[in-house]
Amino acid sequence: MKIILTHEVTGLGAAGDVVDVKDGYARNYLVPRGFAIRWTKGGEKDVAQIRRARKIHEIATIEQANEIKTKLEAVKVRLAVRSGDAGRLFGSVTPADIASAIKSAGGPDVDKRRVELGSPIKTLGGHQVSVRLHPEVAAKLGIEVVAA
DSSP: OEEEESSOBTTTBOTTOEEEOOHHHIIIIITTTTSEEEOOTTHHHHHHHHHHHHHHHSOOOHHHHHHHHHHHHHOOEEEEEOBOTTSEEEEEEOHHHHHHHHHHTTOOOOOGGGEEOSSOEEESEEEEEEEEEETTEEEEEEEEEEEO
């Protein structure tokens, strides 16, 4: 099935890309979650609009991405969350929580969709997350999750 991506999907493409995927993947996952729309001839106009919006928010060059990477890696991020007695969290830390913690720690503004967690963060302590700034540049960021 041919679809138009409306958001960046890791391993598939960026917003505005027209890709071919299996019917079930598109019908059951991408379209219901709003990551994609079905391709039509009229949808080509939407592609141009999505690409214009992507250019505004996109980091243009590798040099610019490397500058932001050095700023991100220099920031010490502490995230205070509610936890139980054994150090387990009530819920988990989301990419949106991490993006807002980076901003409040004095770091650059990061889109929550660019924060990649290896596995859900459900315990107190230090954790590593990756922030994909550019297709070729990713910043490794250490965050410390503490009890609130």
